[in-house]
Amino acid sequence: MKKILIVLTSFFLVACGSGDSDSGGMTDATLPGTNVPASFAGTYTGTASITATALGITESDMFPITITVTDDAMVRFDGDDPEETFTVGLADDGAFSGSLPINEDPCTGTVSVTGSVDGTTAAGDISGSGRCMINGLDVEVTLEGTFSASR
Secondary structure, eight states: OHHHHHHHHHHHHHHHOSSSOOTTSOOOOBOTTSOSBGGGOEEEEEEEEEEEEETTEEEEEEEEEEEEEOTTSEEEEEOSSGGGEEEEEOOTTSEEEEEEEEEETTEEEEEEEEEEEOSSEEEEEEEEEEEEEETTEEEEEEEEEEEEEEO
């Protein structure tokens, strides 16, 4: 029995390291319950550039956005209208994606974002498609664009 304890103790000491161990050393803090770096949390402000196409006509516009990474590893993506706000989960590497259903007269459709945050910037792509009733005409609309924001 004594031999087993000595072997287990030796194994424990070797497993824990006996010289160049980094146990007890500083590690990057993470958001609670995740492996997402705590430095990703914060508010990022910037712009989104969107190009809409319908009936062969293309129009581009820019508008302000706010992206908030919360302490529970969620990403809140705010457009310039309260109805353009949605929340998605943040992956350990800072990636996020999600879709926002649009159902406002006269349009219905979906806008999707894919992006990432790194603690200083947030950037990604926007795409979407839907239909709008314009002067009694049912028109297909597509959206393409990008966004970038910084803390």
